[in-house]
Amino acid sequence: xxxxxxxxxxxxxxxxxxxxxxxxxxxxxxxxxxxxxxxxxxxxxxxxxxxxxxxxxxxxxxxxxxxxxxxxxxxxxxxxxxxxxxxxxxxxxxxxxxxxxxxxxxxxxxxxxxxxxxxxxxxxxxxxxxxxxxxxxxxxxxxxxxxxxxxxxxxxxxxxxxxxxxxxxxxxxxxxxxxxxxxxxxxxxxxxxxxxxxxxxxxxxxxxxxxxxxxxxxxxxxxxxxxxxxxxxxxxxxxxxxxxxxxxxxxxxxxxxxxxxxxxxxxxxxxxxxxxxxxxxxxxxxxxxxxxxxxxxxxxxxxxxxxxxxxxxxxxxxxxxxxxxxxxxxxxxxxxxxxxxxxxxxxxxxxxxxxxxxxxxxxxxxxxxxxxxxxxxxxxxxxxxxxxxxxxxxxxxxxxxxxxxxxxxxxxxxxxxxxxxxxxxxxxxxxxxxxxxxxxxxxxxxxxxxxxxxxxxxxxxxxxxxxxxxxxxxxxxxxxxxxxxxxxxxxxxxxxxxxxxxxxxxxxxxxxxxxxxxxxxxxxxxxxxxxxxxxxxxxxxxxxxxxxx
Numbered sequence: 001x002x003x004x005x006x007x008x009x010x011x012x013x014x015x016x017x018x019x020x021x022x023x024x025x026x027x028x029x030x031x032x033x034x035x036x037x038x039x040x041x042x043x044x045x046x047x048x049x050x051x052x053x054x055x056x057x058x059x060x061x062x063x064x065x066x067x068x069x070x071x072x073x074x075x076x077x078x079x080x081x082x083x084x085x086x087x088x089x090x091x092x093x094x095x096x097x098x099x100x101x102x103x104x105x106x107x108x109x110x111x112x113x114x115x116x117x118x119x120x121x122x123x124x125x126x127x128x129x130x131x132x133x134x135x136x137x138x139x140x141x142x143x144x145x146x147x148x149x150x151x152x153x154x155x156x157x158x159x160x161x162x163x164x165x166x167x168x169x170x171x172x173x174x175x176x177x178x179x180x181x182x183x184x185x186x187x188x189x190x191x192x193x194x195x196x197x198x199x200x201x202x203x204x205x206x207x208x209x210x211x212x213x214x215x216x217x218x219x220x221x222x223x224x225x226x227x228x229x230x231x232x233x234x235x236x237x238x239x240x241x242x243x244x245x246x247x248x249x250x251x252x253x254x255x256x257x258x259x260x261x262x263x264x265x266x267x268x269x270x271x272x273x274x275x276x277x278x279x280x281x282x283x284x285x286x287x288x289x290x291x292x293x294x295x296x297x298x299x300x301x302x303x304x305x306x307x308x309x310x311x312x313x314x315x316x317x318x319x320x321x322x323x324x325x326x327x328x329x330x331x332x333x334x335x336x337x338x339x340x341x342x343x344x345x346x347x348x349x350x351x352x353x354x355x356x357x358x359x360x361x362x363x364x365x366x367x368x369x370x371x372x373x374x375x376x377x378x379x380x381x382x383x384x385x386x387x388x389x390x391x392x393x394x395x396x397x398x399x400x401x402x403x404x405x406x407x408x409x410x411x412x413x414x415x416x417x418x419x420x421x422x423x424x425x426x427x428x429x430x431x432x433x434x435x436x437x438x439x440x441x442x443x444x445x446x447x448x449x450x451x452x453x454x455x456x457x458x459x460x461x462x463x464x465x466x467x468x469x470x471x472x473x474x475x476x477x478x479x480x481x482x483x484x485x486x487x488x489x490x491x492x493x494x495x496x497x498x499x500x501x502x503x504x505x506x507x508x509x510x511x512x513x514x515x516x517x518x519x520x521x522x523x524x525x526x527x528x529x530x531x532x533x534x535x536x537x538x539x540x541x542x543x544x545x546x547x548x549x
Contacts, residue, residue, distance in 0.1 A: 031345075032346060036547055039089050041333070044336055046334065046335075050088070050089050050304055051303060052410045053303060054518055058292050059071075059120045060279075060282050061123055063147075065086065066084055066085075068083070068121060076366070077367060078098055080119055082095050089336050090343060094147070097130050098116065110399055118132075118165040118224055127145055129168060129202060130151075133163055135162055138160050138161075139157045139160075140157060158205045162185070164182065165278075170202075176198035177227070179227045179236065180193070181238075195210055195227070195257060210257045212258045220241065220242075223238065225238040237278075248293065263315050263326070266330065268329070272332075277295065280293075285339055289311070289316070291307045291316075292307075299408070301407060307330055308331070350406065354376055354381060354382050357378040380539070385404070385524065385538050386536075387423070387424075387527055390528070396466070397435070397441070397467075405522065411488050414484065419540045422539070427530075428446045428529070431443025434486075434521070434522055435521045435523065436514050438512075442454070442455050442456075442494040444475070452474050454472065455472055470508075484522065491512075
């Protein structure tokens with residue numbers, strides 16, 4: 001009997017380990033620590049923002065000892081970034097839920113501001129569920145047994161224009177629901193929240209829904225709802241008033257369809273943290289409550305904050321309630337969450353030495369990529385970007401899909417890269433770019449008589465304006481270092497060097513602008529003007545985010 005019992009215990013232990021493995025993503029062997037922004041103060045406290053990068057519309061859950069966060073990705077590919085944390089302060093990027101956006105052909109060209117808006121993540125029936133809206137097509141569902149994937153192909157839960165910000169909810173009796181908002185730009189209506197029934201599988205709505213809250217009178221532009229149940233009440237957490245000057249609202253009712261009571265539980269108050277806008281409630285293993293949300297910082301995007309949360313009279317209070325009125329204000333520094341133990345400091349990845357056979361998870365394209373756009377090589381320790389021909393329909397680089405970008409990581413930083421250019425046709429270019437509604441870049445351009453440094457600025461690129469470029473100087477080497485310093489106010493100053501030591505400044509500064517619903521980005525490109533039997537390429541040795549000089 002002892003032997004049999006031992007076998008049973010061992011078998012159960014193996015099953016437990018397998019279950020834990022299914023819930024745990026692959027974390028890099030060496031965690032990345034930024035040189036320009038670290039939220040963990042190293043003394044048991046943290047500072048906001050916990051991520052000084054554009055992860056707008058965050059949603060988060062805890063599964064076991066892991067916290068997972070996703071965010072809007074709009075037209076960027078791969079889409080729906082997935083970040084993991086052990087303590088809600090230190091985060092790393094572990095992957096993306098969408099390798100390509102659908103319809104594939106539509107998103108093979110740039111679609112600024114379209115694509116994935118405000119997704120929601122839940123763990124149900126031993127699976128991860130992500131519901132995401134495309135405001136032009138409808139609400140989709142993707143699932144995975146393991147947070148690291150593979151993720152299922154998107155299933156259309158409900159077709160329609162302007163259906164946004166979905167969040168699923170499974171009640172104690174097994175009934176499944178979905179709450180969502182509307183985008184006035186597509187649906188013609190806004191500022192209302194609707195709850196609809198889902199089928200058992202959670203992949204189709206089964207009714208037209210019930211309007212559970214109309215915010216036109218008190219809470220215009222209410223959106224981003226998250227539906228929870230806690231003790232006696234159903235709670236809807238939803239921001240209202242707009243991303244710049246809005247407030248965090250909570251609604252509660254003992255019936256899922258209402259009537260819902262209303263309470264503002266956090267606003268900017270006397271702080272510098274405007275918004276504060278939509279997010280997610282998470283509870284630690286030790287029973288603490290926390291709220292993750294974003295703040296709109298213009299060109300820097302929608303950066304991520306973490307607020308303490310407590311309950312008063314069965315209402316959540318988010319932030320610090322200095323006046324004891326049941327409404328909090330955001331904090332800048334606070335003690336770290338109690339998750340039972342201490343974990344190493346880490347931050348989302350930024351620099352890339354290109355020593356892997358896969359692109360770093362911090363990189364995204366402006367559209368669905370083709371296989372030959374980028375070839376990472378662990379053997380050579382470089383990233384090869386093949387020169388892609390700019391189509392006749394592309395008026396500027398705003399319309400060019402093969403631009404490899406990552407988010408601004410702090411208010412002040414430098415991005416520097418070492419590259420070796422191998423052009424084959426005249427007017428092929430490779431360079432370092434700051435991309436947004438306006439953009440600027442420093443590049444190498446191949447002319448009839450050699451390689452030149454070219455500086456380009458395009459103001460209001462989204463309005464089909466023209467580029468203004470200045471050819472600066474001829475270079476003697478095909479290996480060049482390009483750099484941009486970003487100062488407070490998103491003021492960018494480009495420079496270049498042929499030896500990596502002495503950088504020649506470009507005297508014309510550029511003020512970065514946000515993109516369409518996103519912050520400005522920094523990245524790399526390689527393009528050609530004409531299609532030939534063999535365009536050139538650039539080998540990028542490394543790309544580094546550093547402190548400003």
